[in-house]
Amino acid sequence: MFKPNKKLLSAGAMALALATPMVGHADPAKDLAVAGRALTFLENGPTGRAVLGVVFDPGKPGSVAEKNAIMAALGAGYAAGAVTLTGKPIEASAVGGASGVAALYVTTGVSYGPVGAAAKAKKIVTIGSDPACVTSGACVMGVSTDPKVDITVNRAAAAAVGATFKAAFRMMIKEV
Secondary structure, eight states: OOOOOHHHHHHHHHHHHHHSOOOOOOOHHHHHHHHHHHHTTBTTOOOEEEEEEEEEOTTOHHHHHHHHHHHHHHTTOEEETTEEEEEEEEEGGGGGGOOSOSEEEEOTTSOHHHHHHHHHHHTOEEEESOHHHHHTTSOSEEEEOSSSOEEEEOHHHHHHHTOOBOHHHHTTSEEO
């Protein structure tokens, strides 16, 4: 009778782990870098110091964690081309009253519909890392850096907030 030993089992588990494709994990700091640079491609976009509202749902740990990571990456100011972004956490339920923000970064897990509607009413560009936010029309732009840089713009949402991107940028993105 065959009796597997611990070393054989460990080696088999390691081989299986190495053969399995790695599951990607979003990196909010990298997504922020792409989002910040993308804002510089907006016609009449923000320059100098600008506030990025970071929208989160305090009842969802993943949303809070993403907000914390974005705020940490922003630090005292995150330079992206001609704009230096500072952060302002905004609870999803308070987006309608948000003021003084150049754009909103919508964290994953937020109820996208109400946030998108409030942002459209205030003519604020919304950015998120969840593709569902963009396809729903709540986010103007979606950014992802894992496994590669991917930027998606929702044309209707962009038009609703009056966002026009420079031609050079439109050649590098996917539009829905």
